[in-house]
Amino acid sequence: MKIFIAIPTYNRAQVFSLCEKSFLNSRLIKGFIVVVQATVSKDVEKYANALKELRDSGFEVLYQITNVGLGSVGARNRLIEIAVGTLAKGDILIMYEDDFIYPGDFALKPILKWLNLTSVGMVGGRVINLRQRRIDPDFALNIDNLADKLTEITGFILLNTRHGPREANYVRHLFALRIETLQKGIRYDENYQGTGYREESDLQRQVKALGLKIIFEPRFFAYHLAVETGGSRYSDLQDRMYWKWKNHTYFMNKWHYPTYKKILSYVILTTYALLNGPSAIRGIMKAVKNR
Secondary structure, eight states: OOEEEEEEEESOHHHHHHHHHTTTTOSSEEEEEEEEEOOSHHHHHHHHHHHHHHHHTTOEEEEEEESSOOHHHHHHHHHHHHHHHHSOTTOEEEEOOTTEEOOOGGGTHHHHHHHTSTTEEEEEEEEEESSOOSSSOOOOOOSTTHHHHHHHHHSSOOOOOSSOSEEOSOOOSOEEEEHHHHTTTOOOOTTOOTTOTTHHHHHHHHHHHTTOEEEEEEEEEEEEOOOOSSSTTOOOHHHHHHHHHHHHHHHHHHTTOOHHHHHHHHHHHHHHHHHHOHHHHHHHHHHHHTO
């Protein structure tokens, strides 16, 4: 069994360099799959140097470099295609972000026992923000059992990122899967556009549809630099709210949500926009107008 880290990165060579350096002392990780989107020419050399540092440290490195923006969803699907085409079915792929910092091998060990169980398809972990985001801040409902219950009732995904280990319906975008799970055809849906909001939720619905469990394991974690410039997901608050509405609407329609859950979801999104000010409200108005 080999453990590979999958990282998409877009015009953030300096940030990616901080991320990759955090892995240099790992003894559990065998290699990396990286999709580099570098539309700024000066970043290409910086990316090349960072990838070389990984190779020189003894890691296997599989990568693609392109000068066009693939978007969050497209880049992640390329990572999966490389993984499925290269790795063995018992190997493990961990989906990472370029502004995550690896805390050390001790944070990986808890996922190994879970992924040895054939009933488990995915293990998600905690993301610890090193600073509070200003634009569209993350939120969680860390009251034991309440987040999962409200997600079932309202259809809007609320995460409990503290209590576990436990079986969960959804987890954050730090998760690990066996390659054999990806070989069953699980892919990111490229209809989630813009910021890719709900792309990970959709992928997790696919895992559940196979009859596999998703486990939230709080001892599996990464530090998050919460960089607010660059990156394939980045945009201003108006755009981020626009894509929340558009992509969540697509998500609900794709997975055949009942009308009452759609209404409750829209109430939650509208309330969130009101709390975040005029830019967020304009984003919703634009989404409703362009539906």
